[in-house]
Amino acid sequence: MKLQQLRYIVEMMNNNLSVTSTAENLFTSQPGVSKQIKLLEEELGFAIFERTIKNKTEVTPAGLQVIKYAADVLNNIDAIKAVSADFKSPNKGDLRIATTQTQARYALPDVIKNFMQKYPDVTLHMHQGAPNQIAEAVVKGQADFAIATEALHHYEDLIMLPCYHWYRGLVVPKGHPLTKLEKVTIDDLAQYPIITYTFGFTGRSELDTAFDRAGKKPNIVLTATDADVIKTYVELGLGVGVIASMSVDPIKDSHLVAIDARTIFHHSTTKIGFRKNIFMRGYMFDFIERFSPHLTRERVEQALIIKDNDKITEMFKNLVLPER
Numbered sequence: 371m372k373l374q375q376l377r378y379i380v381e382m383m384n385n386n387l388s389v390t391s392t393a394e395n396l397f398t399s400q401p402g403v404s405k406q407i408k409l410l411e412e413e414l415g416f417a418i419f420e421r422t423i424k425n426k427t428e429v430t431p432a433g434l435q436v437i438k439y440a441a442d443v444l445n446n447i448d449a450i451k452a453v454s455a456d457f458k459s460p461n462k463g464d465l466r467i468a469t470t471q472t473q474a475r476y477a478l479p480d481v482i483k484n485f486m487q488k489y490p491d492v493t494l495h496m497h498q499g500a501p502n503q504i505a506e507a508v509v510k511g512q513a514d515f516a517i518a519t520e521a522l523h524h525y526e527d528l529i530m531l532p533c534y535h536w537y538r539g540l541v542v543p544k545g546h547p548l549t550k551l552e553k554v555t556i557d558d559l560a561q562y563p564i565i566t567y568t569f570g571f572t573g574r575s576e577l578d579t580a581f582d583r584a585g586k587k588p589n590i591v592l593t594a595t596d597a598d599v600i601k602t603y604v605e606l607g608l609g610v611g612v613i614a615s616m617s618v619d620p621i622k623d624s625h626l627v628a629i630d631a632r633t634i635f636h637h638s639t640t641k642i643g644f645r646k647n648i649f650m651r652g653y654m655f656d657f658i659e660r661f662s663p664h665l666t667r668e669r670v671e672q673a674l675i676i677k678d679n680d681k682i683t684e685m686f687k688n689l690v691l692p693e694r
Contacts, residue, residue, distance in 0.1 A: 373447070375410040376440035378403050379418055383437050384510050387419065387427040442647065445511060449649035456651045462491040465657060468504040468513035469496070471596050473640065476616045477694070478517070481661050489653050500595075501525075508645060514654065516643040517661075528643035529673050532686055533662040535637040536694040538576070539615035540629040541604050548610065549627050556584045556634050563591040563609035565600050577612055580635050601626060616694045639691065646677045664689060 378392065382403075385391035393400045411417050418433035429437065455463055469478070474496055482494060497504070497513050505524035507513040516528060519536075540559070542548050551558060566577055581588045591609050594600050597617035604611040605625060612635075618628045642658060642665070644650070655667040673682050 371410065371413060372406070373444075375406045376443055378406050379410065379433075379437050380441050380444060382407070382419065383429065383441075387429070445645065445647050448511060449647065452649040452651055456649075459491075460652050461489055463651060463653070464493045464495060465515075465654065466495040466497065466507075466513040467515050467517060468507040469498060469517040470501075470504070470519075471498055472614050472617055473517050474498055475597070476614070477640070478661070481657070485653075485657055485660055488656070492653055505643075508643060511645070514644060514648070515657075517640065518643075519638045519640045525641075525643050526679075527646070529646055529677060529682065530641045530643040530679055531658075531662070531665055531670065531673055531682065532689070532691055533640045533642050533665070534692045534694055535639055537615050537637050538612055538631050538635045539618060540631050541601055541611035541613060541618060541623070541626045542629065543605060543607055544625065544627055546610075546627065548629060553633065554629055554631065556580060556586065559610065559612075559631075559634065560584075560586045560588065563589050564612055565592045565594075565603050565609040566590060566612040567597075567600070568593040568595050576635050576638055637693070646674070648674075650674065662692075664691070 377396070381392045381396055382389070385395060389400050389403050393403050396403070407418065414432075414436065416432050417430050418436055419427050420430055422428055452463075467478075486492070486494065495513075497507055499507070501518050502524045504513070504516045504518050505528065508516045509527050516525060517533070518525075540548065540554065548554050548558060548562070560581070564577075569575070569578075577588065592600075592603055594603075597613045600611045600613055601618075601623060603609070611626075612631070615628070615630075618626070620628075642661065650670065655670060658665045658670055659667065669685075672685070676682055676685070
């Protein structure tokens, strides 16, 4: 049994069982991948992958178990390499962050700027995507940290730590009728077309939940994953924007009016997640604490020992999170 063979079967799983994509990603040949997988199957005495009657490749039940253990082995090897790198060059390496556009654009810039000034020899890689893509990137080892709010069920295989609460706000053009009201209610908002995030992005589910609580249906006319895109169409008069309050810049967005919506929508919680078997390098602890000062190295290390998100939630239940 060779590490190369384990890497091939894990990469097959990561590439939707495509030999072509696996070979391309590993810079090798398709026959080479197929041969090594066949040799591993012969050594194990059962098939990891099999062809169905519809000529479709599927993973066998036993194969799923093998791939899971193979992924653990490869992750542990990466951890050993990280231990070595941390010993030889503690302030040199890579940090890969998977997150949404809102976090990348509005929550992370100052953190990343200060981090890079302290660690000029650490290369930062930013991956943006939907919550399921973010979770998948970290689970597969393509990213170190996931930073997200929505669809946290995607992150069951990761340790998730609470960072901060954030609130939604409304944005409308100057002179809009909602700007004349002392306090905007959900009944008021229900009278207008709404432009907001695509479902599954940046706390969108709370908007739907809030309307459900009120027994109403939102008139959503346009959705986008980017708050700047939403503001563009609000400026055109196509609807009322419902976005994260932190994505409104008083100077850059001076042509729009921001309205507090805390009485309409509940807060959402942004979390940072990582693999349960990760070796956390020193600068990784530092990044987490810069992003969320209450997530000290001691607390993160404790979470790595616990490894159970329910127990971790209990650990943080009395902690007052910052708000944005």
